[in-house]
Amino acid sequence: MSDAALHHSAAPDAAMEPKTLVEGAYRRLRRNIVEGVHPPGEKLRVEHLKEQYDVGAGTLREALQLLVTDALVVAQGQRGFRVAPISLKDFEDITRTRVLIETEALRQSIALGDDDWEGRVLAAFHRLSRAEERLDDEASAREDWEERNRVFHEVLISACPSRWIQHFQQILYRQSERYRRLSLFRNPIPRDVHAEHQLLCDATVARDSEAACKVLTEHILRTLDAVRHMPTEFLNAAENGPKVRQA
Amino acid sequence: MSDAALHHSAAPDAAMEPKTLVEGAYRRLRRNIVEGVHPPGEKLRVEHLKEQYDVGAGTLREALQLLVTDALVVAQGQRGFRVAPISLKDFEDITRTRVLIETEALRQSIALGDDDWEGRVLAAFHRLSRAEERLDDEASAREDWEERNRVFHEVLISACPSRWIQHFQQILYRQSERYRRLSLFRNPIPRDVHAEHQLLCDATVARDSEAACKVLTEHILRTLDAVRHMPTEFLNAAENGPKVRQA
């Protein structure tokens, strides 16, 4: 279970702050891996990272083990840890599975969401739209956009009562984000993304399950295309070797 | 990610033996939790368990963290670890999500499986049937049956190319098994389970996706009924612990 326990977790995870050093290191590490600070395939040497994250070796190891089950880090027998590698095949898998999970979640959400949920959807969409307007101007807007995009997708399915589906959605979204951030390293976020979000928001509030799921599916698949057109170096140069070479 | 990393893991996890003490402790702990040796809600004190599992405190903590992400153990802030509690609501969620995941996996498996896969399905079914015959006679047959039932379900979807779907299926199957073992603590395995497996096997080898998924869905839902008719003490008396008072 990522950070918040699957059971009895009232508040969203990002809100409450870590109660333990392990959890703190876990979150910072996870963020840095998703954001590409630790690129795919990079060797994660405990001796070096303990200084960078300012925790003991054992503590850092525990945080790494948490990331192993999240599939963001792989543990190789007795040869330490390493950032999970990436591949087009893996991202295709992630994308298809995410479509399966997230459309089902949206379906349930639309069927069961109340007026309050509708309000939250509109609010999240509005916040996202505002961030999209600022994308070209300020450089720092990218981080805002990423955060608000995540929240928008989360709110969309927040009326889905299944904790497990939401859990799997979180895991897959994080995986997707890692790929997307790589593909958007140069390419800006295309204009029509906003239009897609608009359609998705409209169909959802109109309680049109089929239309909403259709839009969501295309929306998710669009990211796959972006990664497909990504320079191949990004995907294969990930198999970083013994001598760690920074990107 | 349970025990085998999601990426590049050639052999099934149960086959290869642990390369590290952490992984060994992780597997033994997981098995004991699924089998109910550590009942739901039980406090998992590191100081006591380190002797039972014959490893150091830090090592045991790492193993526990792995189980946290598997949702078999919950970590409570600074109040240690505890076996994940159970509830009928949770099991309904697990069951429905499992239907979603496992039917999709079966669909893909049927669509893409080759002759070799068909053979493995028949072989797994045969082994399971033999174990079912011995269920009444020998007492030790229960463990055999559990193992072969798991393998049968795994083989059914083994031709599904999605690593992520298989990963989620594994997690959910383990969760289900925990509940099933509780519900079967007294009640024996009913006779008609064999008939269901037979139907499932036949429809699968006949490449009849719709029929196979229908049978599989009913098969999974049947376990939910069994748990529903379970004495309520099992579900609520789970909040074990020294002198635990509910919040």
Place this chain on the structure above:
DNA sequence: TCAACACTTTTTCTCGAGATTTTTATATTT
């Protein structure tokens, strides 16, 4: 009787150091 406070005990959390294993570098031989 019950609540609040201080004290003791237990448990968790964290860190640093030693033992294996893997990896790198060097030297020797064919």
Place this chain on the structure above:
DNA sequence: AAATATAAAAATCTCGAGAAAAAGTGTTGA
């Protein structure tokens, strides 16, 4: 020069001890 073998270096894995926090216990006072 290539390949094997030996030695050195680095990193991992593991354990036990100390600091921080929680739970438990008993006493006092209204």
